[in-house]
Amino acid sequence: MSGLSQLLTRGILCLCILPIIYVAYQRISSPLKVVPGPYLASVTPLWRVYHVIRGDWHDQIVQLHQKYGQYVRIAPNEVSTISPSALRVAYSHSGSPWIKDTWYQTWWGPSPYHPAFAETEVQRHRIMRRRVSKLYSMSYVLGMQCYTDRVLQRFFQQMRSLRGESTNMTKWTQLFAFDIIGELAFGDWFGGLDAAKDNHQLGHWVFLTITAHASLGWTWLRAGSVFFFPVRLLMNRSLYARARVQITTFPLVERNTLILQFQAMKNPDGSVVHPREILTETANVVLAGADTTAISLRAVIYYVYTNPRIYAQLLREIGNATRLGKLSPIVTFQEALELDYLQVVIKEALRLFPAVGYQLPRLVPPGGATLGGYYFPGGTTIGTNAWALHRNTEIYGSDCDEFRPERWLNQSDPNRLRMMEDCYGSFGFGSRTCLGKNLALMEMYRLLPTLFRDFDVEVCNPQNPWKVTTGWFAFSNEFQVRISARDDVPPLSHGPVASGKANSVTADHE
Numbered sequence: 001m002s003g004l005s006q007l008l009t010r011g012i013l014c015l016c017i018l019p020i021i022y023v024a025y026q027r028i029s030s031p032l033k034v035v036p037g038p039y040l041a042s043v044t045p046l047w048r049v050y051h052v053i054r055g056d057w058h059d060q061i062v063q064l065h066q067k068y069g070q071y072v073r074i075a076p077n078e079v080s081t082i083s084p085s086a087l088r089v090a091y092s093h094s095g096s097p098w099i100k101d102t103w104y105q106t107w108w109g110p111s112p113y114h115p116a117f118a119e120t121e122v123q124r125h126r127i128m129r130r131r132v133s134k135l136y137s138m139s140y141v142l143g144m145q146c147y148t149d150r151v152l153q154r155f156f157q158q159m160r161s162l163r164g165e166s167t168n169m170t171k172w173t174q175l176f177a178f179d180i181i182g183e184l185a186f187g188d189w190f191g192g193l194d195a196a197k198d199n200h201q202l203g204h205w206v207f208l209t210i211t212a213h214a215s216l217g218w219t220w221l222r223a224g225s226v227f228f229f230p231v232r233l234l235m236n237r238s239l240y241a242r243a244r245v246q247i248t249t250f251p252l253v254e255r256n257t258l259i260l261q262f263q264a265m266k267n268p269d270g271s272v273v274h275p276r277e278i279l280t281e282t283a284n285v286v287l288a289g290a291d292t293t294a295i296s297l298r299a300v301i302y303y304v305y306t307n308p309r310i311y312a313q314l315l316r317e318i319g320n321a322t323r324l325g326k327l328s329p330i331v332t333f334q335e336a337l338e339l340d341y342l343q344v345v346i347k348e349a350l351r352l353f354p355a356v357g358y359q360l361p362r363l364v365p366p367g368g369a370t371l372g373g374y375y376f377p378g379g380t381t382i383g384t385n386a387w388a389l390h391r392n393t394e395i396y397g398s399d400c401d402e403f404r405p406e407r408w409l410n411q412s413d414p415n416r417l418r419m420m421e422d423c424y425g426s427f428g429f430g431s432r433t434c435l436g437k438n439l440a441l442m443e444m445y446r447l448l449p450t451l452f453r454d455f456d457v458e459v460c461n462p463q464n465p466w467k468v469t470t471g472w473f474a475f476s477n478e479f480q481v482r483i484s485a486r487d488d489v490p491p492l493s494h495g496p497v498a499s500g501k502a503n504s505v506t507a508d509h510e
């Protein structure tokens, strides 16, 4: 045998033997070998990636926990948990050594500046979060709500014009959420509601970008190359170009916007932040804040209009408030905060349908951790997926699959209620909870009671209302409804809408 063929034979042998050794290690020697889960998941992350690309990960993860229990091995080095005690450890507040997994680095671009959401270093994240948290505080959001009036008015005008036709509510809620984020972030909407279509294909690119990140987060491709292809396309005209113009022509608009506030951010030494950081933070608002809100709106609309008892109860609450003159033509955030039943209806719908359908991966600190009787070495990835967590019968009871807003009101056991609250993960957990929660709630608390009061909605296919595709977001496609304005409600052309100027409200809940 010549030297070359000998080398080839050895190479081929190696190629055959290495995977066998790798599989044997994962099955026989890995400390995670005792954690139950599908065989394929224990030997390759591709099994999980396959389900993310297929879009059924939100379903898979629920089934996995039903089959295997509170801890499931979902990749060679990754475990999913729905245990309340594990949650307390992995997602605790500041000072904890548990940090976001390197999976989040997929979201980094080639520059050193990335959004707060994807920052894995604790100290740096703390600085980033502190400098923007004011913008997302309750007082600030109340001040910004006047800028949502135009979008809400346009949304309801469009709904009125449908007159009982069947329509795709996925489209309308997306257009609404993107237009509102446009108003708040840039001081001008994207114009989707006016045109009745996604002019800039924003929704499409955002979804593609986010799914690509969720699937490829485990690979070396996270170095940024994946990130830039779709985001550059997204940059065109609609998003990044718009942000650039505003950054360079500061202040372009007279009124308050998020981008203007990001421009005022300072580094710890008092210096102004790099324009790229402003760009990244602004783009992140669009990426993080539009789809999530639209998906959540659809969930509430679906659960309410397909549950006559709950809809009737809601109408009673809204009717009482209307009779007392407590509701504006377009309900304001403050007015909705007085509607207790509405609030638990929204909370319960988001429990059953969390907008993020992926786990929130965290890294076991050096030294390892023992949870649920399993030992996890430092560097293991552990995550919780709200879809599975919210269907844990030990937390939410044997009727956890049911849409029952009363579970939040009539809970006689205070410990159970506390556990339900602690495990409510629709907006994330601990020191990394959603920064935009108040903004998202403001949008939902305005649109939903106005819709319930003024419109009849029939869900065309209540048993199978949409097709859910999960990348990072659990995106509900093709939500077909028939919508008509109720006769007894005057059209919305005039009357007071949200009052208040930006920053005029001082009470701060944060």
Ligand code: HEM
Binding pocket: 116, 117, 118, 129, 284, 285, 288, 289, 290, 292, 293, 296, 354, 355, 356, 360, 425, 426, 427, 428, 429, 431, 432, 433, 434, 435, 436, 437, 439, 440, 441
């Ligand atoms: C109903 C709507 C929304 C839902 C369900 C939602 C959900 C979430 C979740 C689950 C997380 C945690 C992610 C993680 O731990 O990896 C998160 C983080 C975040 N969200 Fe939201 N979100 C919503 C709306 C918004 C809006 C409107 C904005 C901004 C305008 C926003 C900005 C952020 C940011 C900046 C983070 C990162 C926080 C950090 O890491 O410190 N979100 N969101």
